[in-house]
Amino acid sequence: MRALTRGVLGVVGFLLVWELFGRSGLVSAEYLPPPSVVLGELGKLLGDQLFLRDVLATVLALLITVGVSVGIAVPLGLILGSVPAVRYATRAVVEFLRPIPSVAMIPLAIVFLGIGPETKIVLAVYAAIWPILFNTIYALDELDPLLVETAKVFGTGRVRVLFSVALPSALPFVLTGIRLAATTSLVVLVSVELLAGGSGGLGQFIMLARSGAGRMDLVLAGTVVAGVIGYLVNEGLERAQRRWVGWNAATGGRA
Amino acid sequence: MTAMLDVAGLGHTYQAKDGAHRAIDGLTFTVGAGELVCVVGPSGCGKSTLLRTICGLVKPTEGGISLHGNKIDGVPEDLAVVFQDYSRSLFPWLSVQRNVEFPLRRSLGRKQRRARAAEALELVGLAKAVGKYPWQLSGGMQQRVSIARALAYQPALLLMDEPFASVDAQTRFELEDLLLKVKREQNTTVLVVTHDIDESVYLGDRVLVLSNSPASVVADLRVDLPGVRDQITTRESDAFVTLRGEVARLLNVGRPTAQRKVAAEAAVAAKWAEAERAALREAHAEDHATN
Numbered sequence: 430m431r432a433l434t435r436g437v438l439g440v441v442g443f444l445l446v447w448e449l450f451g452r453s454g455l456v457s458a459e460y461l462p463p464p465s466v467v468l469g470e471l472g473k474l475l476g477d478q479l480f481l482r483d484v485l486a487t488v489l490a491l492l493i494t495v496g497v498s499v500g501i502a503v504p505l506g507l508i509l510g511s512v513p514a515v516r517y518a519t520r521a522v523v524e525f526l527r528p529i530p531s532v533a534m535i536p537l538a539i540v541f542l543g544i545g546p547e548t549k550i551v552l553a554v555y556a557a558i559w560p561i562l563f564n565t566i567y568a569l570d571e572l573d574p575l576l577v578e579t580a581k582v583f584g585t586g587r588v589r590v591l592f593s594v595a596l597p598s599a600l601p602f603v604l605t606g607i608r609l610a611a612t613t614s615l616v617v618l619v620s621v622e623l624l625a626g627g628s629g630g631l632g633q634f635i636m637l638a639r640s641g642a643g644r645m646d647l648v649l650a651g652t653v654v655a656g657v658i659g660y661l662v663n664e665g666l667e668r669a670q671r672r673w674v675g676w677n678a679a680t681g682g683r684a
Numbered sequence: 685m686t687a688m689l690d691v692a693g694l695g696h697t698y699q700a701k702d703g704a705h706r707a708i709d710g711l712t713f714t715v716g717a718g719e720l721v722c723v724v725g726p727s728g729c730g731k732s733t734l735l736r737t738i739c740g741l742v743k744p745t746e747g748g749i750s751l752h753g754n755k756i757d758g759v760p761e762d763l764a765v766v767f768q769d770y771s772r773s774l775f776p777w778l779s780v781q782r783n784v785e786f787p788l789r790r791s792l793g794r795k796q797r798r799a800r801a802a803e804a805l806e807l808v809g810l811a812k813a814v815g816k817y818p819w820q821l822s823g824g825m826q827q828r829v830s831i832a833r834a835l836a837y838q839p840a841l842l843l844m845d846e847p848f849a850s851v852d853a854q855t856r857f858e859l860e861d862l863l864l865k866v867k868r869e870q871n872t873t874v875l876v877v878t879h880d881i882d883e884s885v886y887l888g889d890r891v892l893v894l895s896n897s898p899a900s901v902v903a904d905l906r907v908d909l910p911g912v913r914d915q916i917t918t919r920e921s922d923a924f925v926t927l928r929g930e931v932a933r934l935l936n937v938g939r940p941t942a943q944r945k946v947a948a949e950a951a952v953a954a955k956w957a958e959a960e961r962a963a964l965r966e967a968h969a970e971d972h973a974t975n
Contacts, residue, residue: 575772582739582765583787583837593786597777676776676817 506565544627564606725894
């Protein structure tokens, strides 16, 4: 409850500074409308079918991105983490691919995939797999050999050791990876929508609001919604983590 | 009495980059069905290597081990182990009940598993903790869960690696008596590896005394104490005092020259223990590689 109170106070403080700054005349209210205006616009937007459709497009793309990333990165991480030979063989390629910003590949992706939603999803997946992949690999490095030996001594085969010892033991790390990946995905999705357009979404809404009449109040309203989505996703996954892998915190993050 | 475990001419040499380390040398002994045998030896003498070869985790370079007549090659079917480090040996994401059921998942249906686990937990006095998680229990209770897990598996041989070395003295006495009770009631065959002389005499039907590294059997002593033992009166009895003295003398405990020798050897042993761990890590990595 106290944490919640502090959180609310923080938000109120932030809005207050923004409001005062917006009304101080230091910047034109046209460029930085105060929150009272932005939130008013936002209230109107929430009744707007087209706006809601854009929000839904982004949220759906986010869910698909996270799902696909988990489906690719977790199995890949299990392989790379448990077969050193494959890991060493792929290290150079992985270290080359990893730092490439997704946004830099927009032109390439448009050539191959067009400007439909699959473009932004593919680019977001590209950014999202790394944190999940690396967290899975590191988690397997941290796997306690005594747990594996215990399982083996009780006649557990190698495949089952992987699924009923290595995987659950890695879960806390993997969930952290997913949480980081979800936030990254949202950034990439909105960026691609904004830069490449075509497939709808929050980013495109922001771009259109800016380009036509230069409605900064709408731009900021869209930005606030993006922030709220990011916050909710992170909060939800954090809760899932506390609930599902509470044992990890309780054992000091050991296993 | 038929031999449940037959260790014959067992020797093992670890190969390391800077030479070879002989951990055990010509170990020969048997453990009869229903017997509790304690293996006691100086630290770093190769006790854990012996244990690992019996578990099938390490393949010995010489000699062989048979479990009720079957030569051990790989992890044997009906063997259970209780490790010293209970906190790292129980699965933290599984409840007590599920930890105990873990080794049974392959062989039994759900109902039978549940019944078997409940029975084993009852036996170690943890019937009420089934729904708890290991980290919610004290160290002694966690080790009870480990013991219950091993018993639920109904092994032909129960191996225990320094099982009570990480709990406080009071709990240690309780767990020792628990082990004796369980062994009497279930007629389990048990091999306990320990460095504690008193414990070896208190628990054992026999005490095997090992030499310094490379380990070989120095003495095989029969413990002539009644089956039902008591932490106070048994430890006061002449037979107990005589026997613990004998074991201590065999281990050269507390002699100044021996201490110097032990200190020097401990340094060497530590080095080899590191080599052993490296070998294990390698074996572990290879295991993964052959997946």
